[in-house]
Amino acid sequence: MTKLQVAVDLLTTADALALLHKVAPHVDIIELGTPLIKSAGLSAISAIKAAHPDKEVFADLKTADAGFLEADIAFSAGADLVTVLGVAGDATIKGAVEAGVKHGKKVVCDLIGVENRVERAREVSKLGVAFVEIHAGLDEQAQPGYSIQALLDDGREAGVPFSVAGGVKVDTIKAVQEAGADVAVAGGAIYSAEDPGAAAKALKDALAA
Numbered sequence: 055m056t057k058l059q060v061a062v063d064l065l066t067t068a069d070a071l072a073l074l075h076k077v078a079p080h081v082d083i084i085e086l087g088t089p090l091i092k093s094a095g096l097s098a099i100s101a102i103k104a105a106h107p108d109k110e111v112f113a114d115l116k117t118a119d120a121g122f123l124e125a126d127i128a129f130s131a132g133a134d135l136v137t138v139l140g141v142a143g144d145a146t147i148k149g150a151v152e153a154g155v156k157h158g159k160k161v162v163c164d165l166i167g168v169e170n171r172v173e174r175a176r177e178v179s180k181l182g183v184a185f186v187e188i189h190a191g192l193d194e195q196a197q198p199g200y201s202i203q204a205l206l207d208d209g210r211e212a213g214v215p216f217s218v219a220g221g222v223k224v225d226t227i228k229a230v231q232e233a234g235a236d237v238a239v240a241g242g243a244i245y246s247a248e249d250p251g252a253a254a255k256a257l258k259d260a261l262a263a
């Protein structure tokens with residue numbers, strides 16, 4: 055079953071906790087978005103894990119260097135998964151994976167900005183990441199030519215465990231599942247909804263249908 059991950063791209067721990075109070079019952083993984091971690095710091099990870107110990111907490115670090123160090127501090131703060139960038143060097147990815155082994159936690163490789171996602175997905179999977187995130191970031195989504203279908207096609211072709219992030223909505227989440235994604239990530243479709251709890255439930259229900 056494809057898991058549902060909520061990406062919390064808010065800027066304070068208080069706002070994130072208030073959103074998660076409504077949304078958490080309907081999701082499997084809670085992502086602290088990069089802007090939240092940069093704004094609130096690692097203490098946001100600890101606060102959210104303490105409030106939702108039954109959920110997997112995903113710290114979207116988007117690490118580009120110092121792979122072991124950045125992953126290590128996030129795992130120590132309570133993260134269950136962290137991201138490292140696919141555009142980073144292999145040594146950085148291996149370092150993050152080493153920290154994952156130390157803590158018994160997982161590393162996800164975010165392919166944002168990678169030119170050949172299929173090739174890089176296969177390469178980094180051999181370095182020990184749990185899965186790759188086929189991702190069109192918020193800025194890329196705003197460009198002409200953005201299409202979620204391109205993400206799904208690459209995920210399917212790569213043939214390795216993957217998540218999809220970048221504009222996933224209630225009318226596209228089933229296609230994400232059918233492409234074989236292990237995790238569907240939804241940010242704006244939940245936190246910008248008038249009723250975020252109902253939006254998260256609708257996404258979860260679509261996956262179960």
Ligand SMILES: O=C([C@H](O)CO)[C@H](O)[C@H](O)COP(=O)(O)O
Pocket residue numbers: 061062063087088089114190191192195219220221222239240241242243
């Ligand atoms: O990872 C993300 C982005 O880089 C900002 O942190 C988003 O959380 C991810 O793209 C999912 O968000 P939506 O595209 O709004 O669903």
